[in-house]
Every structure is written in structure tokens, then in C-alpha cells.
Amino acid sequence: MVAGTKTKIPFLTIETKDPHIIIRTEDLEIGYRKKQHETLIASGINIEVKEGELLAVIGVNGVGKSTFLRTLSGVQPQLSGKIFINSIDRNNIPSEKLAELISLVLTEQPLSKNLSVAELVALGRQPYTNWIGTLTPEDRKKVKQALELVNIQELQHKKCYELSDGQLQKTLIARALAQDTPIMILDEPTSHLDMYHKAQVLKLLKQLSQQTKKAIVFATHEINLALQLCDKLVLMKKGQLVQGSPQELIQKGAFDDIFPSDLIVFDSATQSFRIKS
Ligand SMILES: Nc1ncnc2c1ncn2[C@@H]1O[C@H](COP(=O)(O)OP(=O)(O)OP(=O)(O)O)[C@@H](O)[C@H]1O
Numbered sequence: 001m002v003a004g005t006k007t008k009i010p011f012l013t014i015e016t017k018d019p020h021i022i023i024r025t026e027d028l029e030i031g032y033r034k035k036q037h038e039t040l041i042a043s044g045i046n047i048e049v050k051e052g053e054l055l056a057v058i059g060v061n062g063v064g065k066s067t068f069l070r071t072l073s074g075v076q077p078q079l080s081g082k083i084f085i086n087s088i089d090r091n092n093i094p095s096e097k098l099a100e101l102i103s104l105v106l107t108e109q110p111l112s113k114n115l116s117v118a119e120l121v122a123l124g125r126q127p128y129t130n131w132i133g134t135l136t137p138e139d140r141k142k143v144k145q146a147l148e149l150v151n152i153q154e155l156q157h158k159k160c161y162e163l164s165d166g167q168l169q170k171t172l173i174a175r176a177l178a179q180d181t182p183i184m185i186l187d188e189p190t191s192h193l194d195m196y197h198k199a200q201v202l203k204l205l206k207q208l209s210q211q212t213k214k215a216i217v218f219a220t221h222e223i224n225l226a227l228q229l230c231d232k233l234v235l236m237k238k239g240q241l242v243q244g245s246p247q248e249l250i251q252k253g254a255f256d257d258i259f260p261s262d263l264i265v266f267d268s269a270t271q272s273f274r275i276k277s
Pocket residue numbers: 032039041059060061062063064065066067068
């Protein structure tokens with residue numbers, strides 16, 4: 001069910017959606033199509049994300065989190081259904097315009113580690129620069145702001161091959177920030193990080209969603225952290241997708257059957273997963 005009001009005029013129904021909803025899906029079906037063969041990963045996906053919301057997509061390995069994020073961001077087509085960005089059907093948004101609306105941070109993206117941190121972050125300005133990538137004063141300001149927001153100014157002259165995984169992750173987030181889009185989508189931004197740096201990166205995403213009013217959607221296996229930090233979660237289970245606030249999902253018992261219960265159980269008292277004794 002989508003929030004909004006319906007005004008009935010004879011022969012015409014005008015639906016006024018909440019203007020703060022920035023991403024909305026309608027009966028979305030995701031998966032892969034190869035020649036005549038279709039592999040359905042999930043269907044009946046109806047979600048909405050508002051400005052300033054931090055939303056985590058969680059679920060077991062192989063359930064379809066990356067497929068979902070790639071479909072939302074336009075990297076791969078949906079099988080059917082609709083995706084609306086700012087109430088516009090995403091399929092009607094030209095790719096150069098989409099780059100001004102959605103920035104994407106993927107796990108294994110090819111990147112030249114020979115670039116300095118500042119140069120990599122400046123690549124985020126590509127949708128706005130000319131074909132040789134000349135930066136205007138405005139572009140330079142956005143790059144500086146992105147470095148400051150992520151607090152990596154002191155790394156800006158380092159080469160990317162000199163960075164730790166956590167520093168590289170922050171640099172990629174800064175590049176997405178320099179892109180200056182209302183939506184940021186990240187696939188497993190905390191993979192390879194230790195517990196402290198996982199918490200640090202997710203806390204950074206939380207701060208950014210609040211400070212910049214961006215809608216931030218990310219896939220993660222850090223369910224305990226996501227429960228503490230996110231406004232909303234999308235829980236993907238085989239053939240089923242549930243969206244809600246952490247409290248709503250806990251009350252529904254949505255976490256009770258994510259994993260086989262022989263090893264790990266969800267403890268609603270501490271609102272976290274623990275090893276079964
Ligand atoms: N290019 C592809 N063509 C066909 N099937 C694919 C393709 N890429 C992924 N899949 C399949 O889609 C399903 C979902 O994969 P996906 O990578 O979206 O899961 P995930 O939830 O992100 O997994 P993980 O947590 O392990 O990263 C898997 O069964 C996978 O084998």
C-alpha cells in the first residue's frame with residue numbers, strides 16, 4: 001500500500017503521492033532474461049523510500065540483494081513492473097539524467113588505483129563535466145565538500161593503492177557524494193572491514209542521510225548494525241520481500257526464520273542474532 005491521498009472526480013482518479021517519496025516500486029519483478037529463458041529472483045516488490053531515509057536490504061547469500069539494487073539503479077532491466085524516481089518512470093529517464101539522480105557504489109568496481117583520492121572523488125563529477133572532464137570551480141567545491149563530509153581531507157593526495165580497505169570504501173562513498181545525487185545506492189559497503197570500521201561506515205551513511213537528506217539504500221549482511229541504525233529495512237526471503245521499520249519487523253517476527261534455526265537465533269530481548277547454545 002502506498003501512502004497518499006486519492007481525490008475522486010467523476011471518471012477520473014488523481015492520486016497525490018507523498019512528495020517526499022523519492023523511489024517507489026510497483027509490482028516489480030527482478031531477475032535475468034537470456035534469450036527465451038527467464039530466471040525470476042523476486043516478484044511483487046512494492047517499496048518506497050523517502051528523502052533522508054536510510055534503508056538496508058538484507059537477506060541470506062544469493063537471495064537477490066545485488067540483483068535488486070542493480071535493477072533499482074538501472075544497471076539491469078526489471079523483468080516487469082515499474083520503478084518511479086521522483087514520480088517519473090525510471091525507464092523514461094535518459095541515462096545521463098539518471099546519473100544526476102542516482103549514485104552507485106558497487107563492491108567490485110573496476111577502478112584505477114593509480115589515481116589519487118582527490119582524482120577518484122572528482123570522477124563523481126563526470127555527469128556534469130565536459131568530455132575531457134575539466135572541473136569548474138563548482139565541481140571543485142563539490143569534491144572538497146565530499147572529502148569533508150566523509151572526513152578524508154588528509155588522504156586526498158594519497159594514491160588509492162596506498163589506502164586500507166576502510167579508507168578506500170570511504171573514498172568511494174565520497175565519489176558518490178561528489179556526484180551530488182538525491183539517491184545513493186551501495187552494495188555491501190562494509191565487506192572486508194573490521195567490526196569497528198563496519199560500524200563507522202554505516203554510522204557515516206546514517207549521518208549523511210540526515211545531513212544531506214539523501215535517500216540511501218544499501219545491501220548488507222550486518223543485520224545487527226542495520227537494526228540499530230536504519231530507518232527502514234527490506235528483508236528479502238525466498239519468494240518474499242518485507243519492508244518496515246526495525247521495530248515493525250521485529251514485532252512481526254520477520255527475523256525468526258531468515259536462517260536455519262540450528263545455529264543462529266534472533267533474540268527479541270536484545271534485538272540481535274546470537275549463536276544457539
Ligand atoms: N548474471 C546473472 N545471470 C543469471 N543469474 C544470476 C546472475 N547474477 C546473479 N545471478 C543469480 O541471482 C541470484 C541472486 O544473486 P545476487 O547476487 O543478487 O544475491 P545476493 O543476495 O546479493 O547474494 P550475496 O549476499 O551472496 O552477495 C543468485 O542465485 C545468482 O546465482
